[in-house]
Amino acid sequence: xxxxxxxxxxxxxxxxxxxxxxxxxxxxxxxxxxxxxxxxxxxxxxxxxxxxxxxxxxxxxxxxxxxxxxxxxxxxxxxxxxxxxxxxxxxxxxxxxxxxxxxxxxxxxxxxxxxxxxxxxxxxxxxxxxxxxxxxxxxxxxxxxxxxxxxxxxxxxxxxxxxxxxxxxxxxxxxxxxxxxxxxxxxxxxxxxxxxxxxxxxxxxxxxxxxxxxxxxxxxxxxxxxxxxxxxxxxxxxxxxxxxxxxxxxxxxxxxxxxxxxxxxxxxxxxxxxxxxxxxxxxx
Numbered sequence: 001x002x003x004x005x006x007x008x009x010x011x012x013x014x015x016x017x018x019x020x021x022x023x024x025x026x027x028x029x030x031x032x033x034x035x036x037x038x039x040x041x042x043x044x045x046x047x048x049x050x051x052x053x054x055x056x057x058x059x060x061x062x063x064x065x066x067x068x069x070x071x072x073x074x075x076x077x078x079x080x081x082x083x084x085x086x087x088x089x090x091x092x093x094x095x096x097x098x099x100x101x102x103x104x105x106x107x108x109x110x111x112x113x114x115x116x117x118x119x120x121x122x123x124x125x126x127x128x129x130x131x132x133x134x135x136x137x138x139x140x141x142x143x144x145x146x147x148x149x150x151x152x153x154x155x156x157x158x159x160x161x162x163x164x165x166x167x168x169x170x171x172x173x174x175x176x177x178x179x180x181x182x183x184x185x186x187x188x189x190x191x192x193x194x195x196x197x198x199x200x201x202x203x204x205x206x207x208x209x210x211x212x213x214x215x216x217x218x219x220x221x222x223x224x225x226x227x228x229x230x231x232x233x234x235x236x237x238x239x240x241x242x243x244x245x246x247x248x249x250x251x252x253x254x255x256x257x258x259x260x261x262x263x264x265x266x267x268x269x270x271x272x273x274x275x276x277x278x279x280x281x282x283x284x
Contacts, residue, residue, distance in 0.1 A: 002022060002023055002024060002142075002145065002282070003020075003021070003022045003056070003138040003139070003141040003142040003145065004019075004020070004021050004022075004137075004138060004141055005019070005020045005133075005134040005135060005136070005137035005138030005139070005140075005141060006018065006019045006020070006134055006137060007130040007131075007133035007134040007137065008130070009126055009129075009130050010067070011122070011123050011126050012123075013066055013067045014064045014065065014066055014067065015064060015065045015067055016062070016063075016064045016126070016127065016130060017061075017062070017063050017064070017065075018060075018061070018062050018127075018130040018131055018133075018134040019060075019061045019063075019134065020049075020058060020059070020060050020061075020131075020134045020135060020137075020138045021058070021059045021138075022053065022056035022057065022058045022059075022138060022142075023056060023057040024056065024057070024281070024282060024283075025055055025056050025057040026055060027055050028049075028050060028053060028054070028055050028056060028058065029056070029057045029058065030046060030049055030050075030058050030060065031057075031058065031059045031060065032045070032046065032060050033059070033060065033061045033062065034060075034062045035062065035063065035064065037064075037119070038062055038119070038127060040119065041119075041124060041127055041128065044128055045060065045062075045127070045128065045131045048128060048131050048132055048135065049131070049135060052132070052135040052136070052139065053135060053138075053139075054233075054234060055234070060131075062127070062131075075106075075111060076111055079108075079111060080105050080106075080108075080111055083104075083105045083108045083111070084101050084102070084105050087101045087104060087105065088101060145282070149279055149282060149283065150230060150231070152275075152276075152279050153226070153227075153230050153276060153279065154227070156272045156273070156275050156276045157223050157226060157227060157272075157276075159268070159269075159272040160219075160223060160246070160250075160269045160272050160273065161220075161223060163265045163266075163268045163269050163272075164216060164219060164220070164265075164269065166265050167212070167216065167253070167262060167265060169261075170259050170261050170262050171212070171262075173259070174210070174257070174258055174259040174262065175207055175210075177258075177259070178206065178207070178210070178258065182206070209256075210256050210258060211256075212252075212253055212256050212257070215249050215252045215253050215256070216253070218245075218249050219246065219249040219250065219253070222242055222245045222246045222249060223246065225242055226239065226242045226243070226246065229242060235283070236280060236283030239280050239283060240277075240280050243273065243276055243277050243280060246273055246276075247270075247273055250266060250269045250270055250273060253266050253269075254266040254267075254270075
């Protein structure tokens with residue numbers, strides 16, 4: 001499930017920010033972007049993410065800005081002297097004018113070196129705490145999205161149920177239409193006679209083929225099972241399977257309906273089911 005979480009904090013002269021973004025994925029795929037200063041915390045942060053995030057394609061980003069520059073730049077004196085002597089020798093060899101060698105030396109590469117900053121235990125603890133806070137914020141985001149999905153599923157399941165409850169209105173009418181159609185066809189036969197008993201037998205056989213009682217019962221059971229499953233953790237794949245079964249029963253209802261109004265109801269069910277399938281993709 002998609003999500004975003006952020007946490008910020010200040011340690012001495014640094015403002016530290018942690019951002020976590022996640023996309024749908026069947027497993028946990030971590031992408032870490034951490035400054036070299038904090039590389040030693042990579043493994044510990046990964047453990048935090050793995051323990052709190054079940055799955056997802058996760059991008060973790062740690063950055064910091066310096067509020068005050070309290071760093072100390074050091075001059076590599078040995079290298080500076082070597083550059084200085086070389087410049088004097090080169091100037092003498094070329095017969096040039098005396099130059100301000102010091103300003104040239106200070107522009108040479110690798111003249112400056114910075115003190116390597118050591119991480120204190122307090123700063124390490126703060127980084128891990130920020131990572132946990134950002135993950136919690138991401139999970140809160142996911143929970144909200146999950147609640148929205150739940151409401152969407154409930155609404156669509158309710159729509160299908162409502163349409164299904166309209167089906168019985170037209171079942172008897174459908175049977176009468178079939179009966180009249182068959183009688184009319186028989187009456188148009190040149191002989192003009194037919195066996196009423198045989199007609200009833202054929203009607204019973206035909207109506208049994210058009211009976212949708214089992215499909216309605218199975219569809220009701222699938223809808224209930226979907227509602228029970230959608231509240232469980234990591235149930236996206238199972239919801240997909242249940243959605244397929246719901247679609248199978250709706251399609252059978254459509255093929256057996258033989259009635260314009262029933263067909264309209266079936267189309268409405270299919271439309272609601274398609275919206276369910278679209279949202280199931282956000283649970284995988």
